[in-house]
Amino acid sequence: MLVPKDNEFAVGRIFSILTxxxxxxxxxxxSTPAQNIEALSMARFVLSKKSLERKPVMLRIYVENIVDVxxxxxxxxxxxxxxxxxxxxxxxxxxxxxVVVVDLSEVHLVEGDGLSIFLILRSWTQARHIxxxxxxxxxxxxxxLEFAKPKFDFATLNELLALLARSEKRYFAVx
Numbered sequence: 001m002l003v004p005k006d007n008e009f010a011v012g013r014i015f016s017i018l019t020x021x022x023x024x025x026x027x028x029x030x031s032t033p034a035q036n037i038e039a040l041s042m043a044r045f046v047l048s049k050k051s052l053e054r055k056p057v058m059l060r061i062y063v064e065n066i067v068d069v070x071x072x073x074x075x076x077x078x079x080x081x082x083x084x085x086x087x088x089x090x091x092x093x094x095x096x097x098x099v100v101v102v103d104l105s106e107v108h109l110v111e112g113d114g115l116s117i118f119l120i121l122r123s124w125t126q127a128r129h130i131x132x133x134x135x136x137x138x139x140x141x142x143x144x145l146e147f148a149k150p151k152f153d154f155a156t157l158n159e160l161l162a163l164l165a166r167s168e169k170r171y172f173a174v175x
Contacts, residue, residue: 059083061090067167070094075106078114088117092124099131099163101155110141115148122152135160 059076072090077083087102094100102121104110110118118134125132133155137145145152155163 059086061087063090063094065094065097066164068096068098069163069167070097070100071103072100073103073106077109078107078117079109079111081113084113084117087114088121088124091121095128095130097130098167099133100125101133101135101160101163103135104137104141105135107137107141110137110144115144118145118152119148119150122150133159133163 059074059078061075062073064071064073070091072087072094074087078087091100091102122132131153133153134145135155136157137154142154
């Protein structure tokens with residue numbers, strides 16, 4: 001008789017439920033959650049693969065200054081304090097900008113210290129009369145940020161293009 005370990009049993013049960021057409025070990029075991037040998041072997045495979053574990057993605061930040069608009073492009077996740085502080089340092093370097101746009105289109109996760117740093121960034125930019133706009137966050141990131149108090153200013157593509165056009169007009173008017 002096959003006696004699975006607890007984790008294999010649980011994952012095997014999930015595979016049994018999700019794939020009911022897989023062959024059964026025997027009719028005597030049909031009432032047990034680990035009745036499906038195919039599901040149990042899938043469970044062992046999943047649990048043995050270290051490569052399937054989610055590894056934290058380092059935060060990469062790229063900055064582009066267009067006249068008085070700083071575009072801070074983020075890629076990865078913003079969860080730990082190191083990542084959050086890295087983002088704050090980069091935004092703080094943009095103190096001469098009129099508006100800082102944080103592009104979150106390649107950010108997969110914002111939690112913990114990442115949420116806190118956005119609140120700090122909002123206060124920091126407001127104290128210096130700098131606009132802070134968050135651009136194109138993925139749905140999970142947007143949901144995390146929408147529950148924060150106070151609310152963040154999310155920029156659409158049209159708003160971003162209008163912002164850049166105004167910056168260019170100011171530049172050419174001065175020059």
